[in-house]
Structure formats: C-alpha cells, structure tokens
Amino acid sequence: MTEIFVAKAAQLKDGDRRIVRGERGEIGVFQQGGAYYAYSNICLHSGGPACEGLIMPLVVDVIAEDKTYQGQVFDENEMHFVCPWHGWEYDMKTGVCIGDRKQRLRKYEVVQRGDDIFVIA
C-alpha cells in the first residue's frame, strides 16, 4: 500500500478533482461537499476516463400521487460523476454504476495529513 500525494487541501475546492497514478492505473480523487472520494479512472464500460467528465445530480421523474408524470428535476442529494466517453454515471459516494447497480468502480481511501491529501493505493 502506497500513499500517493494528491494536493494541498486548500487547492481542492468543492467540485475539484485530481488524477493521480496508482500501481493499478490512474485514480480520480474528488472533493465534493467537503468529503473526499477516490475511484479508478478506468470506466467499467470501455475503459474510458471515468473520473474526467461532468459532475451532475441524479435526474428524477416526478410522479404524482395519482401516478401522473409531472416533469423532471435534479436531486442534488445524489451526485454522480459521468464518464465523458459515453455517459455512464457513477454515484459519487459509492462508485456504484447507475445504469447497472451490480457494478461499481474500485474505491480508494483518501486521508488528510496536515494540509496534505493522500490517496491510499
């Protein structure tokens, strides 16, 4: 297990990310809402850079009590990072693939030592 330097904490603002090189390939490290998350940067679909796309909230169909459709909204309680190659979405908190919830990206632990952020790979 190696600790890989990611950034100074002050450099990683909300919504920021860095890509670092781990032994098994690249790792994307996100700061989202004050928490850090790190995942393999190899998409489970076709090997795209899974951590290098947009960060978007979950999209929800609004279905009323009477089961009628009332439009769509973003749910910012569930943020996704989206692989830029074809749009596979991953849950920021778990790495679970939204389109096939049996699959998830390899997750890595992130630690802060003083001002420095490291990922353990």
Next chain:
Amino acid sequence: MNTHVPPGEPREVRFDEYHSSDALRNAAIAARKRNYQDFLIVDVDAHHYESESYGEVFSYIESPVIRRQALESAKRGGRSSMLGGSVGYQDIGGRITRHWLRGKEKVESGKHRDITTTLRWMDAMGVDYTCLFPTPMLFLGTHPQVEIEVAMSRAYNRWLCERILAHEPRIVSMLYLPFNDPDATYQMVKDFGDKKGVVGFMVTAPRYKPVHDNAYMKTYRLLEEMGKPISFHAAYNWSDQSLSLTNRFIAVHALGFMWFNMVHMTNWVVNGLPERFPKLKVMWIESGLTWAYALMQRLDHSYKMRTSDCPSLKRKPSEYMREMFYSSQPMEMPDDPSILEATFKMIKADTQLVWSSDYPHWDFDLPGVIHDLPFLNEQTKRAILGGNAARFFGLDTKPVKNIPIYE
C-alpha cells in the same frame, strides 16, 4: 484533458482545452497492450461535422441561386438556416464532453482541420483506415426540397473529394446519394465513382422512397458494373408518424436506427434485388446486429408460406441477408455472451461483419468490442476488425497507423 504532465504528478481535469488523441488516451494504452499495431483495423463508419465547414462546402454548390441562399443562411444559422436540422440531444445534456470541447482543439495550419483531428483519433484507437461520413447530412433525406438534397450532396461530395480524400489516403468514404431524385442519384455515381478515396456510395436510411422502385435499377446496375458497394446508413426521424409517439431520445434512437434499415432490407430482399444484382455488394450501417438476427427469422418464417409474394427469390430471405455486410456499432452487449455468439452465427460474422466506431458520436465503439470477445479466435477477430472491410472496399492490408505512447 491535460496529459502533458510527467508521470507521477497529479494532474487537473481541464474543460478549457481539447486534443482528439489525449481524449482517447486510455484507448491508445489499450491499443498498445493488445498489439493493434501488428494488424489492420478498418473503421467502416466514422464521422466528421461538415457543418463546421459549411462556408467551404456551400461554395461548391453549383446553382448560383442556391449557393447564395446557403451562404447567406450559414451566416446566421438557427431560424434562417436553409438546411434545418433534427431534434435530438445526442450529447446527453453535455455529459459527452467532446461534443462541446471539440471546438477548443488546436491544429497546425497547412492541413484541413478535419484531416488532422480524424487522424489523431484514428491513431489513438488503432485504426488504419476510416470511412468518413457527414453528421447533420444524415438527416438530409427528409429535407422537404428535393433540389436542396441534390445541390447540397453534390457540393459536399465535391468538397470532400477535393479537400479531404485527395489529401489523405487513410480517409476514404462512401459518398452520399441524393436518393429522393433517382436521376441525380445515377449521375452522382457516374460523376464521382472514380474519384480518389471513393470506395462506394451511401444512402441515408431515414427517407420515404422505396429501394425497389424501378427508377433505381439503373443505379444499382451501374454500381454493380463499377464494383462499387452501396450502403444504407441508419438514423432516426423523430417526425416519423410512428417514432413521434416516443418522448425520450433513448427511445427514438433505439427504434429509429433499426426501423428504417429494417424496412429497406425487407424491401430489398422480398423484391429479389439480390437476384437481380448478384454481384452488388451491400452494407447495412449503424443499426447494431440484433435487428438482422430478428428479421432473418421473421422473413424466413413467413416466406415458407408466402413464396408467391416474392417469386423472384430462389432461396430463403436469410440466405440473401447472410451474403450482405453489417457494420458492428452500436454493438449490443448482452450480459450472457452466448446470446451475442448466436447473433454472430446468424449473420455469418466471420466473413460479413465489419467493425465500426461511429466516432465521435455519443455511442461510439472501440476495436475492443470485437477484440475482447471470448468466443472468437484470433483469425476471426482480425477479419472483423479489418480483413472483411479491406475485402469489401479493396484496401491494402498493411497496417499504417501510429499509435501514440502514453505509458
């Protein structure tokens, strides 16, 4: 995406610059790991955005009146556009970032931008030759003015031949046929069939003219005599009466890209065109594979009871379909690979399937969709990735790509 950082240094993800090769960095690494440099890979269906070169393309319009209309409309676009467009949010709300980052790519002067960017992604993927098609023009077959389809396609084909194909031997094309005008279709084959890099002709599938109309027979005969293939490139038409019942892009895309090719294929077969033009090579592009698997079974089932409906046929419909060619993308990937294996068997993939990327469109495929299949031997993989297409187009089989090194 910034990749010009020494290995080991953390890098930022940038949304203010773009490079077609760097965006496919992971594909280039995969290509080297799989030794794609050792064998031929041909992409039978990829695209550029001719709309970004409309200024140049429109200057090739032969009619001075239409040329002026087009050039004026291009200045403003939107509501004043002469070409219109199609409803469809292919970039999934911006999630496919290359679609909006592409404009930020820098290229050296001297070569056409489309040649430079196309070669960049081809090399990154491991592609030797690509058959390049337009993008917005895929919908030109539903333009209300037939003469605009003719004028625009002649201008585009001339522009493509002179500005792109003449300068880059790794880029070839099957040229757009203005199918709503059968005489102009015939003339297009006559005028452009011998141009450098023209490896066949293409009909965009969303349209409302039947392929078995007598008016097309002279074109099919000419193509057969010239040894040039014809292909049908799928797309959707959200204004089609049936497809307009769908309310999400996923729906119109999933159905539309199969629908028009299913109709044209059915007409092609039941009217006995394979019997009339036995040497004419036919390819079906961008409908995936499952439609053919299903249609072969549907037509065979009915044919045995209704041979009198299609007396030109000497064999079952599926036997003719198995002699045609199919581009692979977007290749369906069922969880159980034996289902895909059955599809491969049904269409005789070892000789009739040709890999395609559809890059840079949103649902592109890499060569890995074929290379990584557990049920294919090495020889078949190479046939599907390049050998079959080289035979179809008459291309040299020596690999010429230069895969960039990222690791």
